[in-house]
Amino acid sequence: MDFGSFLAAPEIKVKVITYRDIFQDKAILENRFGEEYKDLSAVIKLDHADLKQLDVKKGETVILKNSFGRVVVKAEESGYETPHKGIAYMPKSPWSNMLVSDETGGTGVPKFKDISVTVTSAKGEKVTELML
Amino acid sequence: MEKNYHVCTGCGLLCDDIEVESEDNIVNKVYTACRVGVAHMKEARRGEADFLVDNKPVDEATAIREAASILKNARNPLIFGLGTSTSETQKIAIELAKKINATLDDTSSFCLGPLAEALIQDKLKTCTLDDVRNKADAIIYWGTDPSDSHPRHLSKHSYFPRGSEKQRGWEEERTAIAIDVRKSHTAKICGNYFFQIPPKGDAEFIDALIAGLSGKLPKTSYNYPPKKILELANILKGAKFGVIFVGRGLIYSLENLEPLFKLMKILNEKANFHLIPMVSSYNTMGFNENLFAETGYVNSVKFENGTAKHGPEYSVVESLKAKSVDAALIIGSDPLLILPGSIAKKMLEIPVISMDHCETLTSKHSKVYINTAISGVEAGGSAIRMDGVKVSFEPVIETNHPSEEVILKKIMEAL
Amino acid sequence: MTNVMELYQMLPKTNCKKCGKTSCMAFAVALMAHELTPEDCPPLKDETKYRESYEKISELFKPSEGATETGLIVHEDLCFGCGNCVVACPPNVANDPYGVGSGNAPTNTNKLVLAVENGVVKAQNLEECRRFGKNKILCNGCIVTCPVEAIEFV
Numbered sequence: 001m002d003f004g005s006f007l008a009a010p011e012i013k014v015k016v017i018t019y020r021d022i023f024q025d026k027a028i029l030e031n032r033f034g035e036e037y038k039d040l041s042a043v044i045k046l047d048h049a050d051l052k053q054l055d056v057k058k059g060e061t062v063i064l065k066n067s068f069g070r071v072v073v074k075a076e077e078s079g080y081e082t083p084h085k086g087i088a089y090m091p092k093s094p095w096s097n098m099l100v101s102d103e104t105g106g107t108g109v110p111k112f113k114d115i116s117v118t119v120t121s122a123k124g125e126k127v128t129e130l131m132l
Numbered sequence: 133m134e135k136n137y138h139v140c141t142g143c144g145l146l147c148d149d150i151e152v153e154s155e156d157n158i159v160n161k162v163y164t165a166c167r168v169g170v171a172h173m174k175e176a177r178r179g180e181a182d183f184l185v186d187n188k189p190v191d192e193a194t195a196i197r198e199a200a201s202i203l204k205n206a207r208n209p210l211i212f213g214l215g216t217s218t219s220e221t222q223k224i225a226i227e228l229a230k231k232i233n234a235t236l237d238d239t240s241s242f243c244l245g246p247l248a249e250a251l252i253q254d255k256l257k258t259c260t261l262d263d264v265r266n267k268a269d270a271i272i273y274w275g276t277d278p279s280d281s282h283p284r285h286l287s288k289h290s291y292f293p294r295g296s297e298k299q300r301g302w303e304e305e306r307t308a309i310a311i312d313v314r315k316s317h318t319a320k321i322c323g324n325y326f327f328q329i330p331p332k333g334d335a336e337f338i339d340a341l342i343a344g345l346s347g348k349l350p351k352t353s354y355n356y357p358p359k360k361i362l363e364l365a366n367i368l369k370g371a372k373f374g375v376i377f378v379g380r381g382l383i384y385s386l387e388n389l390e391p392l393f394k395l396m397k398i399l400n401e402k403a404n405f406h407l408i409p410m411v412s413s414y415n416t417m418g419f420n421e422n423l424f425a426e427t428g429y430v431n432s433v434k435f436e437n438g439t440a441k442h443g444p445e446y447s448v449v450e451s452l453k454a455k456s457v458d459a460a461l462i463i464g465s466d467p468l469l470i471l472p473g474s475i476a477k478k479m480l481e482i483p484v485i486s487m488d489h490c491e492t493l494t495s496k497h498s499k500v501y502i503n504t505a506i507s508g509v510e511a512g513g514s515a516i517r518m519d520g521v522k523v524s525f526e527p528v529i530e531t532n533h534p535s536e537e538v539i540l541k542k543i544m545e546a547l
Numbered sequence: 548m549t550n551v552m553e554l555y556q557m558l559p560k561t562n563c564k565k566c567g568k569t570s571c572m573a574f575a576v577a578l579m580a581h582e583l584t585p586e587d588c589p590p591l592k593d594e595t596k597y598r599e600s601y602e603k604i605s606e607l608f609k610p611s612e613g614a615t616e617t618g619l620i621v622h623e624d625l626c627f628g629c630g631n632c633v634v635a636c637p638p639n640v641a642n643d644p645y646g647v648g649s650g651n652a653p654t655n656t657n658k659l660v661l662a663v664e665n666g667v668v669k670a671q672n673l674e675e676c677r678r679f680g681k682n683k684i685l686c687n688g689c690i691v692t693c694p695v696e697a698i699e700f701v
Contacts, residue, residue: 017313017331022168022280022627026666029142029171032469032492069473080315082328089314093469094493100472108432108447109242110472113331113384130493137652149652164652166628167666265650279629279694284650287630292692293650294640302635317694321631 009120010054014046016064016099016115018092033130041093042071042127044119045078047085054121061122066115069098071128075119088119094130139525140165141216141508142172144411144518145261145282145289148525157529159509166283173509173528175490184501196539199461199485199500200546206459206483208434209234212448213465213487215413218513221536222415222422225463228544230435235457238419239465241431241447243380244409246389248420249430251409251520256396259375259406260519266295270371272309275334276379276410279317286321290375307367311337312381327364330354334385338395341365345398374405411518414508418516452478461485463536464504466492487536504536511535549607551575557600558591565589581618581679584608618701619670619678619689625697628666632689632698636661638675661689668698 027037044064046054054075056062062075073095078084090096092112101111139148142165152173153161162170183195190198203209211234214222229236240248250256264271271290278285286292291308294301302308310322311329319326329337333354340350340358344365350358368374378392386392392407399405411417420430427433427440432447434440444450448467451457452475459482468476469492479494486498489510495501505511510531514524555575566587568574577583585604591597630650633639639647639659646654647662656662660676662669673679677686678700689698 015331019314019316020277020280022166022283025280026167026171026627029168029175032466032490082315087331094473097469097471097476098473100474102453102472102474104449104453106444106450108444108449109384110449110475111384112242112472113381151652162665164630164663165666166630166663168627170628170666283627283629287634288650292631292634294644294648301640321692321694 009123011118011120012050012053012086013116013118014050014086014088016044016096016117017087017089018096018112018115019089021091024091024093038127038130039074041091042073042095043076043091044073045076045089046119047080047083047087048077049083049085050088050119051075051077054119056121061125061127063120063122063125064099064117065120066099066117068101071095071098072122072125073127095128098128138173138528139508139523140169140173141414141506141515141525142166142169143282144414144417145284146414146515146517146523147284147288148523152528154529157531159529168283172506175506175509182501182503184495184498186499187496187501192534192542195500195502196542196546199502199543202459202483202485202499203232203234203461203543204547206232206457208457209459209461210448210451210457211236211461211463212238212467213463214238214419215240215416216464216507217415217419217536218507218511219415219418219422219515220513221463221507221540222419223426224537224540224544226423226426228540229433230438231544231547233435233437234461235434235446235451236423237432237446237448237451238416239413239470240416240420241444242449243416244378244383244411245420245431247378247383247392247407247409248411248417249424250389250393251407252421252424252430256393257400257406258408258520259373260521261289261408261517262521263373263406264375264408264519265289265293265298267297267373268295268375269298269305270307270309270367270374272311272368272374272376273318273322274311274376274378275381275383275385276377277312277316277318278377278410279321281379281410281412285377286318290377291321309364309367325364325367327356327360329356332385334382335387335391337361338391341368342395342398345369345402368399368405369402371403371405374399374403376405376407377410378407379410408519414517415515417518417520418514421516421520449475452476455481457482459483459485461487462494462498463487463540464489464507466494468493468497487539489533502539503533504539505531505533507536511537513537549579551579554578554604554607557604558588559594559597561590563590578604578608581608619673619676620699620701621668621670622697622699623667625695626667626693627695627697628663628668629694630663630668631692631694632668633659633661633663635688635692637677637686637688642675 024040138150140150150165151163308322309325310319311327336352344350344361350361429442434446484498485500486495487502489506512526558571562570642658
C-alpha cells in the first residue's frame with residue numbers, strides 16, 4: 001500500500017514507447033479526420049498493474065501530461081505477456097507528438113522515442129480533438 | 133489473360149506485382165497488395181479538383197498566383213515534403229528551391245537521413261531486396277517492425293520466399309532475428325530469435341555483440357544474458373549473406389552512427405553483411421539521391437545564389453524552431469501531424485502553401501491548398517525503392533486532378 | 548465447436564452400421580474428423596424422432612462464415628494482407644513455385660489455397676490443402692507464420 005493510492009487522483013509516471021500499427025496507417029489513408037483513426041491512435045497501452053494503481057478500467061480515458069503538452073487518450077491493457085510496469089506504448093500519432101520534447105540539441109532530430117509523462121484518470125473527459 | 137501489373141506506391145517496398153480491376157476510373161478490386169496498399173489505391177476519388185485560398189474555393193490560376201506571390205515575398209521560404217513525390221517532381225522542386233533561394237528538406241532529416249547518406253556515399257555495404265530474396269540466410273530486423281510498416285516485406289523479399297540460392301526458403305535455410313524494445317508482430321514471427329532490450333540499450337548491445345563476435349565476454353549494464361548474445365554472435369559469424377534492416381528504433385536510440393559502422397566492419401571481417409534502411413515513404417530514398425546528385429548533400433540544404441549550404445540548422449525542425457523561415461511550401465506531407473506539437477505550432481505563424489492529394493491537418497491551416505493527383509495511382513513517374521533500385525510506374529486510373537509536376541512548373545512560371 | 552462425446556450423445560446409439568462404421572461412436576469420430584457428414588447416417592437424416600439432433604449436428608458442421616471443410620477460418624478484421632501464409636503454404640509453393648513460392652503475385656490462382664484479395668487473405672481450392680482428404684496431415688504453415696493469429700483451424 002503506498003500513499004499514492006490515498007490521493008484523490010492517483011498518478012503514475014511512465015515512459016512512453018511509440019510504435020507503428022498497420023490498421024492505423026490504413027485508417028489515415030481512408031479518412032485522416034475520422035473516428036477510426038482517432039480510435040486507433042489516441043490510445044495508450046498500459047501494464048495491468050499500472051492500470052490497477054491508477055484505478056482506471058480499460059476503455060476509460062486518461063490524462064497524459066508533461067512539460068510539453070497535455071492530451072487525453074483512451075487507456076487500454078497492453079496484452080504483452082512480460083510485465084512492463086512503468087513503460088507504456090502509444091501508436092505514433094499527433095496525440096503522442098504533443099508530448100515530444102522540442103529539445104533537439106541543434107541536430108534537427110526531436111526525441112520521438114524518449115517521452116516521459118504522468119498519467120492520471122481523466123474521469124470521463126473526452127479524447128482531445130485534433131486541432132492544434 | 134494478359135497480366136497487367138501495377139506498382140503500388142503505398143510504402144518503401146514499391147511492390148510491382150499488383151493486379152487492379154477498375155471501372156470508370158474507380159478502383160474496385162486490388163489483388164496481392166496488403167491492406168495499406170489497397171487503401172492507398174482506393175484513395176483515388178472523383179470530384180473536381182480543389183483549390184483553396186484562406187479555405188475558400190478559387191480557381192487554379194488564382195491559387196497558383198497566390199502561391200507564387202507568397203514565395204516571391206518570402207526572404208527565406210522553406211520547401212518540405214517530397215517523400216511521396218515522383219523523382220521527376222523532386223527534380224523540379226530542387227530547381228524551384230534554387231530559383232527562390234529556399235531552404236529545402238524532407239522527412240529524412242529526422243528519420244533515416246544519416247543512414248541514407250552513408251549508403252549513398254558508399255560507406256556501408258548494401259544490396260538489393262532481390263539479393264535478399266535470392267541469397268540471404270541471416271536476417272536481422274533492428275528497431276523496425278516490417279509487419280506493420282512494410283507488410284509484404286517478409287513474404288515478398290526477406291524471410292519466407294524461395295530464392296534462386298535458397299530453394300527451401302524459411303523452413304530450412306533462413307534465420308530471422310528481431311532486436312527491439314517491444315514484442316512487435318515481427319518479433320513474434322522471429323520466435324526464439326527475438327532479443328528484447330531496454331530503451332536506449334542499443335549502443336551497449338552493439339558493443340556486447342562486437343565483444344561476442346571477437347570471442348570476448350559480452351557485458352551490458354542491464355545484464356542481458358551473455359549466453360544469448362554469444363548465441364547470436366555465432367549465428368552471425370556463420371552467415372554467408374547476412375542482411376540488417378535498420379529502422380528508426382535503432383537510429384533514434386544511437387547518438388550517432390559510429391557504433392553501427394563498427395558493427396558492420398567487424399561483421400564483414402567475420403562474415404558477409406549488408407545493410408538496408410527501412411525507408412517508409414516510397415520515394416524518400418529518391419529525394420536523398422536526387423538532391424545528392426545535385427548538391428552533394430542528401431537533405432537540409434539552403435540555396436543561396438545557386439550554391440547549396442548544408443547543416444542541421446537548415447533542417448525543417450531547426451528552421452521552424454529558430455523561426456529562420458518565413459513561408460513554407462509543403463508538398464505531399466503533413467508536418468502538423470508528424471512533428472512534435474511544440475515545433476509544429478511554429479508553422480501556424482507563417483504563410484503555408486500545401487500541395488496534397490487530400491485534406492490534411494497542415495492544409496487546414498494553410499493559406500493556399502492545392503489538391504494534386506496521387507502519384508503512382510493517378511500520375512506516373514519513377515521512384516527509388518528503399519534498396520536503391522529504380523522503379524517506374526504508370527497511372528492506374530485517369531483523373532482531372534493536376535499532378536504535382538504540373539503544379540510546380542506552373543508556380544515556377546508565375547514567379 | 549464440439550467433441551466426440553457430445554456428438555455421440557446426439558446420435559441414435561443403435562450401432563445399426565448403416566453409415567458403414569461398426570458403431571455410433573466410430574461414426575461420431577468420423578464426423579468430428581470431417582470424414583463423414585450428418586447425411587451419412589440414414590436414421591439421423593430420415594427419422595423424425597432424430598430431427599432435432601440432426602438439425603443440431605448439421606448446424607455444428609455447417610461451413611460458418613469463412614470456415615471451410617478443413618475448418619479453416621480467416622478472421623478478416625485481424626488479417627492485413629501481409630502474405631506470409633500465402634508464401635508459406637506448401638501446396639501454394641508446389642503449385643506456383645515462381646509465382647507465390649518466390650514471393651510474387653500468383654501466376655495463376657487455379658490451384659492456390661490462399662491468395663490475397665483486397666488486402667485480406669482468402670481461402671479457396673481446399674482440396675489442395677494438406678489438412679483435407681484421405682492423407683491429411685496436421686500442416687500448420689499458415690498458422691505459425693501469421694503475425695496476428697488471423698488464421699485458425701477450428
